[in-house]
Amino acid sequence: MVGLYGLGGALGVLAVAAILATLTRSALALVYPLCAGAALVLGAVDLHVLLSDGSLSASLPLGLPTSGLRLRLDPMSAFFGVVINGGVLTASLYGLSLDRQTELTRRVEPLFPIFAAAMNLVLIADDAYGFLFFWELMSLSSWALVAARHTDPESQRASHLYLVMAALGTVSLLFAFGGLAGPAGGYSFEAIRALPPGPAVAALVLAAALVGCGSKGGLVPLHAWLPLAHPAAPSHVSALMSGVMTKVAIYGFMRIAFDLLGPPAWWWALPPIVLGALTAVLGLLYAVLDRDLKRVLAYSTIENVGVIFVALGLALAFKANAFDAAAAVALTAALLHVLNHSWFKSLLFLGAGAVLHATGRRDLDGLGGLIRTMPRTAVLFLVGALSISALPPLNGFVSEWLLFQAVLAGPTLPQASLHFAAPAIGAMLALAAALAAACFVRVYGTAFLGRPRSIDAARAHDVGAAQQVAMGVLALLCILGGLLGGPLAAALGHLVKAIAGGALASGGGPTPLSLVAFGAGRSVYDAPVIALFVAIASVTTLVIVHRVSERRTRRGPAWDCGFPDPSPTTQYTASSFAQPLRRVYGTVVFSARETVIMPPPGDRAPARFSVALVDHAWRIFYAAPARAVLGLAQRLNVLQFLTIRRYLVLMFAALVILLSIAAVTT
Amino acid sequence: MTAEVAVQFLAQGAQMALVLLIAPLAVGVTRRVKARLMRRQGAPLLQGYRDLAKLLRKESVLAESASWLFRTAPYLIFALTWVAAALVPSFASGLMFNWAADVVALVALLGAARALLALAGMDVGTSFGGIGSSREMMIATLAEPAMMLIVLTLAIAAGTTRLAGVADFFIAEPLAVRVSLALSLVALVIVALAENARIPVDNPMTHLELTMVHEAMVLEYSGRHLALIEAASMLKLTLYLSLLICLFAPFGMAPAAAGPGSWAVGLGAWTAKLLLGAALLGVWEVSIAKMRVFRLPDFLGVAFVFAFIAILLAYLSLGAAA
Numbered sequence: 008m009v010g011l012y013g014l015g016g017a018l019g020v021l022a023v024a025a026i027l028a029t030l031t032r033s034a035l036a037l038v039y040p041l042c043a044g045a046a047l048v049l050g051a052v053d054l055h056v057l058l059s060d061g062s063l064s065a066s067l068p069l070g071l072p073t074s075g076l077r078l079r080l081d082p083m084s085a086f087f088g089v090v091i092n093g094g095v096l097t098a099s100l101y102g103l104s105l106d107r108q109t110e111l112t113r114r115v116e117p118l119f120p121i122f123a124a125a126m127n128l129v130l131i132a133d134d135a136y137g138f139l140f141f142w143e144l145m146s147l148s149s150w151a152l153v154a155a156r157h158t159d160p161e162s163q164r165a166s167h168l169y170l171v172m173a174a175l176g177t178v179s180l181l182f183a184f185g186g187l188a189g190p191a192g193g194y195s196f197e198a199i200r201a202l203p204p205g206p207a208v209a210a211l212v213l214a215a216a217l218v219g220c221g222s223k224g225g226l227v228p229l230h231a232w233l234p235l236a237h238p239a240a241p242s243h244v245s246a247l248m249s250g251v252m253t254k255v256a257i258y259g260f261m262r263i264a265f266d267l268l269g270p271p272a273w274w275w276a277l278p279p280i281v282l283g284a285l286t287a288v289l290g291l292l293y294a295v296l297d298r299d300l301k302r303v304l305a306y307s308t309i310e311n312v313g314v315i316f317v318a319l320g321l322a323l324a325f326k327a328n329a330f331d332a333a334a335a336v337a338l339t340a341a342l343l344h345v346l347n348h349s350w351f352k353s354l355l356f357l358g359a360g361a362v363l364h365a366t367g368r369r370d371l372d373g374l375g376g377l378i379r380t381m382p383r384t385a386v387l388f389l390v391g392a393l394s395i396s397a398l399p400p401l402n403g404f405v406s407e408w409l410l411f412q413a414v415l416a417g418p419t420l421p422q423a424s425l426h427f428a429a430p431a432i433g434a435m436l437a438l439a440a441a442l443a444a445a446c447f448v449r450v451y452g453t454a455f456l457g458r459p460r461s462i463d464a465a466r467a468h469d470v471g472a473a474q475q476v477a478m479g480v481l482a483l484l485c486i487l488g489g490l491l492g493g494p495l496a497a498a499l500g501h502l503v504k505a506i507a508g509g510a511l512a513s514g515g516g517p518t519p520l521s522l523v524a525f526g527a528g529r530s531v532y533d534a535p536v537i538a539l540f541v542a543i544a545s546v547t548t549l550v551i552v553h554r555v556s557e558r559r560t561r562r563g564p565a566w567d568c569g570f571p572d573p574s575p576t577t578q579y580t581a582s583s584f585a586q587p588l589r590r591v592y593g594t595v596v597f598s599a600r601e602t603v604i605m606p607p608p609g610d611r612a613p614a615r616f617s618v619a620l621v622d623h624a625w626r627i628f629y630a631a632p633a634r635a636v637l638g639l640a641q642r643l644n645v646l647q648f649l650t651i652r653r654y655l656v657l658m659f660a661a662l663v664i665l666l667s668i669a670a671v672t673t
Numbered sequence: 674m675t676a677e678v679a680v681q682f683l684a685q686g687a688q689m690a691l692v693l694l695i696a697p698l699a700v701g702v703t704r705r706v707k708a709r710l711m712r713r714q715g716a717p718l719l720q721g722y723r724d725l726a727k728l729l730r731k732e733s734v735l736a737e738s739a740s741w742l743f744r745t746a747p748y749l750i751f752a753l754t755w756v757a758a759a760l761v762p763s764f765a766s767g768l769m770f771n772w773a774a775d776v777v778a779l780v781a782l783l784g785a786a787r788a789l790l791a792l793a794g795m796d797v798g799t800s801f802g803g804i805g806s807s808r809e810m811m812i813a814t815l816a817e818p819a820m821m822l823i824v825l826t827l828a829i830a831a832g833t834t835r836l837a838g839v840a841d842f843f844i845a846e847p848l849a850v851r852v853s854l855a856l857s858l859v860a861l862v863i864v865a866l867a868e869n870a871r872i873p874v875d876n877p878m879t880h881l882e883l884t885m886v887h888e889a890m891v892l893e894y895s896g897r898h899l900a901l902i903e904a905a906s907m908l909k910l911t912l913y914l915s916l917l918i919c920l921f922a923p924f925g926m927a928p929a930a931a932g933p934g935s936w937a938v939g940l941g942a943w944t945a946k947l948l949l950g951a952a953l954l955g956v957w958e959v960s961i962a963k964m965r966v967f968r969l970p971d972f973l974g975v976a977f978v979f980a981f982i983a984i985l986l987a988y989l990s991l992g993a994a995a
Contacts, residue, residue: 375798378740389742398785399778411777411821415828418988430825430984434977437821438814444788445810452795452806458738517772529833533773537756537782540770544689545752548901552748556729556897565736566893567799579795579803587811591970 010063013052014080014131017045021124028117038116042123043099046092049127053088056080060501064133071136077195079133082502083266086342087130087258090349093484094251095123097477098243101357104471105243114155115241122148122247126255134195135184142180142259146173146223149252152244153236165235172222172232180219180259186212187267196267203269213275216263217282224256225309226316227286228628233309234293238301238369242360245301249308250353254345257315264323265506273327273422280320280428284435286313289624291442292596295449295588296620298581300359300369303450304352307395310439311348314410315341317432321413322507324425331509333416336524338507339496340409346495347402347488351394354481358388361474362454365467371450371581376459380467383475385455390482392451394489396444400538402488405522407440408532409496412524442588449584458575490534493522589618597621684936685769689759692915695944696758696907697721699914699951706955721907725900733896736797746793747894747901753786754905758912762837762919764939765927766844771837776824779836780817783868783912786905787813794890805889808966812874812886815973816867819860822980826857827920829987836916840923853986856979858921863976865913869906871954873964873972886966914950915943922946 024041027034056063062081070076080088102119105112125145132138150173154166186208187199204212222229237249264275290309297303318341325334361384362377363369378385390401397407414436417429459465469475488495496511504510512523521533565571593599597620604615649657701718708715717723735743760770760779774782791806828834830853831842867874870887879885885892891902919926925942927935964972 376738378742378796393785393788396784396788397781398788399781404778404781408777408781412834415825415834418825418829426988427985430822430981433821433825434818434981437817441784441810441814441817444784445814448788448791448795448806448810452792452803456740456742456792456796457798457803517769521773527772528835528838530775530777530835531772532775532778536770536773537778540756540759540773541749541752544755545748548751548755549748552729552897552901556900557732559732560896561732561734562737563734565738565797565799566734567797567801568892571799575798577800578798579800579807584803584807587808587966588814590967591811591815 010052010055010080011065013048014063017048017052018124018127020045020048021120024120025117025124028120032113035113035116038120039099039102039105042120043096043103045120046095046099046123050089050092050096053080053085053092056085057082057089057502058498060505070134070140071194074134074136074195076137077133077197078131078137079196080131082505083261084130084258086499086502087254087345088127090254090346091123091126091130091251094247094349094353095126097353097357097481098247100477100480101243101246101360101474104473105241111155111241115152115244118148118151118155119244122152122244126252129255130258133197135188135199136194138259139177139180139184142255143177145252145255146177149240149244149248152240152248155241156239159239161235162239165232165239168232169236172229176219176222176229178219179215179222183212183215183219183263186215187263196262199267200269203267206272209268209272209275212268213264213278216260217278220256220260220263221282221316223259224253224312224316225286225290226282226312227289227309228624230286230290230309231625231629234297234302234305237305237308238299242301242356242363245305245360246353246356249305249356250349253308253312254349257312257319257341257345260316261319261506264319265326271323271327273324273420273425276320276324276327276425277428278320279316279323280432283313283316283318283320284432286310287317287439288313288435288442289596291439291446292588292592295442295446296585296593296597298371300362300371300374300450300454301356302369303371303446304355304359307443307446308348308352310443311344311352311395314407314436314439315344315348317436318344318406318410318413321410321417321432324420324422325413325416326507328420328422329508330416330419331507332512332525333413333419333509334507335503335509335511336409336416337413338503339499339511340406340413342499342503343402343409343492343495344406347394347406347485350481350484350488351391351403354387354391354478354485355395357474357478357481358384358391361470361478362467364470364474366461366463368461368463371453373461374454374459374464375457375461375575375578376464377455377467380459380465381455381469383469384478387475387478387482388455389451390485392447394485396447397440398444399532400489400534400541402485402492405489405492405495405532405534407436408492408522409524410436412530415530416525445588449581453579453581453584457578460575460578460580490538491520492532492534493520496522593620597623680933681769684765685759688763688765688768688770689755691763691940692758692908692911693755693904695947696904696911697725699911699947700907702948702951703910703955703958706952707959710956710959725904728895728900728903729897731896733898736799736893738796738798739893740796743793743796743893744898746789746796747898747905750786750789750793751901751905751908753782753789754908754912757782757786758908758915760836761912761915762840762926763915763943765936766837766840766919766923768837771835775834776827776836776839777834780820780824783909784813784817786909790890790902793894797893799893801885801889801892805886805892808886809890812867812969812973815970816864816976819973819976819980820864822977822984823857823861823864826853826980826983826987829984830854836919840919840926841928843920843923844926844928851986851990853983853990854921856983856986858917860976860980860983861917861920863973863979865917867969867973867976869910869913872958873961874969876963879963910951910954911947914947914954917950918943918946 064079067076128141156162225233294306322337394401394403397403414433524530606612701721794802794806831839875886927939
């Protein structure tokens with residue numbers, strides 16, 4: 008009961024914050040403290056429900072006239088609630104020290120609490136009507152946040168595309184719930200669970216759910232809006248959209264595929280696995296070629312959503328074959344990746360916001376050397392960059408390791424298509440992991456290392472205390488999450504057991520904190536032991552090297568093979584770093600073509616180099632349908648300019664056709 | 674019980690010291706074999722140790738634009754590689770570390786060392802550092818998928834991703850040398866060549882700038898920092914040789930429950946095999962030319978295709994067994 012009051016009260020506080028921000032300007036300062044408090048309460052309730060394996064439910068006389076609005080917080084919603092409110096809390100912390108006097112923040116602040124509340128409400132909705140209503144509220148409030156900079160043409164384009172894609176997503180979810188409810192029309196989740204649809208309808212529902220949730224999460228080919236929309240919002244909102252809102256999409260898919268749709272058939276696993284693996288690789292190929300800091304982060308969100316979908320697909324496959332232990336490994340990998348991605352992606356977006364605030368730029372080729380001008384942000388961003396590259400002993404690797412273990416169990420599946428898919432998926436995930444490392448070495452190397460490439464970067468300064476605390480909390484979580492992967496996985500045990508039917512093995516490792524996938528004999532990863540030994544080894548080395556070696560250090564000009572050039576433009580830029588990758592992968596995936604125009608000897612004209620990339624996903628899935636719709640509209644336009652005789656003929660023909668149809672059918 | 678734990682701890686410590694001590698010798702053997710095949714006298718076998726000692730005695734010159742990351746990275750890179758090298762079973766398969774991380778974690782530890790080195794290459798802000806980092810990361814994206822497939826094949830064959838478990842499996846069933854494992858061996862050798870920046874992927878002896886990958890990244894290092902980086906790459910070579918031995922020629926290795934007696938046998942066998950492997954690397958390096966950077970996708974593509982065929986064959990044998 009206390010939990011329910013907590014939920015209601017916190018959501019009420021968010022509503023009050025939104026109203027206050029609209030009414031008076033003096034109350035703007037209260038918005039972020041109120042949001043942080045509400046997120047703390049909501050997160051605490053979620054955490055309690057998750058750990059105690061309980062549930063809270065309520066029914067309100069709102070919504071559809073016959074059934075009212077049902078709300079329920081079960082462990083699955085509670086887990087995603089913890090993820091979301093963690094993100095909201097740190098984003099609000101970050102917002103505390105933002106400049107409140109600009110026109111932009113006045114447009115953002117009333118919407119921020121609404122967005123936060125909408126995401127929480129989607130999770131606790133217990134009927135289709137509430138789910139869709141809050142989903143749409145979430146879409147629209149985030150759309151308004153994307154459009155906050157409405158005079159900027161890039162924001163206009165982003166928000167327009169986002170609105171179209173959000174509408175597409177909601178419409179297909181509408182179909183999904185229509186299919187789930189069936190002709191009898193029970194729209195409460197309880198009624199849907201009682202009567203799961205047959206295989207044909209289930210296939211349609213699954214496809215609709217993939218389109219609906221995939222478009223919100225950025226599954227290829229529904230991703231095109233995401234790298235435009237997420238960076239267009241203010242940075243702490245970008246952190247929420249990328250780090251957290253994509254998780255609501257994952258929640259939607261999980262709720263439908265693992266809960267409402269009944270026991271899975273094995274072939275349900277194929278679409279999420281295939282699309283997810285494609286998304287993971289493509290997302291990073293886009294990211295590694297892009298030069299805008301925030302857009303790179305948004306593309307990498309697409310990749311991580313792909314990875315989560317692969318893990319969910321594997322969990323479905325194992326569950327359908329009653330391989331409970333393997334299903335538990337895959338599902339734990341998915342859930343931990345949801346949690347980990349929300350932490351490091353929020354951290355990286357907040358870091359990008361700090362860079363944007365300090366330098367006014369987000370183009371990688373204009374930054375550089377920030378490790379000296381913004382030392383604290385640089386350390387925190389490094390933690391995020393290494394975590395997202397799935398490097399041990401940080402948190403990204405924990406979920407990656409579990410996912411690889413699940414892939415390694417793939418060959419045991421009886422279906423030929425699945426067990427031949429397993430090595431391909433494993434290779435694609437390994438490629439994605441290596442590309443992620445390349446991508447974030449590139450981002451960190453050009454933005455934070457080297458010499459400043461612009462006066463803005465040279466004059467940067469660290470951001471305010473609240474922003475540093477927000478990033479610091481997330482960086483700490485990334486480190487702790489990496490070390491305590493075993494206990495975290497154990498904390499999700501109830502939820503995983505309830506959904507997958509099995510549980511992760513535990514015990515048998517060298518310490519109680521080990522992460523054990525199938526049993527200690529088969530695969531163990533003990534981050535604390537590894538981290539401890541790396542720490543011991545580096546400290547010992549440091550001590551010994553300083554004892555025995557020459558300790559003097561001299562500063563001099565860079566060596567650079569004897570020809571150092573003082574101009575910072577001679578450094579490798581983000582584009583030059585990506586050149587080998589562009590040649591290897593870009594020529595295949597984006598039909599990249601490089602043209603060099605070299606003037607003949609004696610001619611003093613400058614040589615020119617240009618690169619042309621073709622985004623085939625955009626060409627096929629966006630440009631072509633848009634052209635078709637426009638073309639059709641133009642054809643139909645003819646109908647507006649007919650003579651009256653022709654209109655009369657048309658009406659007569661329509662009447663004849665209708666009458667003949669009536670005659671045939673009766 | 675505590676005595677047993679102490680012995681285990683000591684054995685693990687001995688393994689860490691062992692890989693560190695033998696790594697410069699292995700590199701010395703490779704260089705010596707190369708030199709003799711080119712009809713040169715070559716440096717003494719112990720030159721690796723002397724190089725490290727010399728570098729440690731020299732003062733370190735840091736570029737003016739180098740940050741703290743440039744100075745910290747060598748220690749972390751060395752420690753990560755060292756721990757990774759100690760994870761690969763050498764003379765015995767039942768050591769403590771074998772329970773702390775499997776081969777997936779091992780690859781990731783090396784990945785962490787590589788990412789730090791690439792970052793350090795970008796830190797000073799010179800064009801050579803950048804060229805090295807960017808090519809190194811590109812090569813990694815080509816090598817890692819093949820590596821993953823090799824791991825998958827071994828996991829199918831041995832039913833575990835723990836290196837010690839795989840070694841135990843092959844010790845118990847020495848006749849399990851199937852075609853798929855032979856293909857995996859070829860693939861792993863190619864991956865190892867790429868990861869260690871050996872010919873034909875990169876030339877460790879070159880100082881011709883445009884062909885450098887690894888050497889370009891570490892160009893700005895000197896003194897003790899360079900010594901650590903060099904030691905780390907020696908360790909990495911030992912690690913990959915050890916890995917090949919452990920997976921494909923584990924005979925002589927002391928099994929999980931064995932005591933110090935069979936450890937001595939294992940130690941002798943491992944040292945002999947390691948030095949033989951280093952000599953073979955020397956022979957390979959003089960018999961092939963370095964490739965252009967953009968030929969590498971083809972070369973590593975061969976590793977990928979071999980690893981993929983190995984998996985398919987492993988499925989077939991799995992199907993035949995079931």
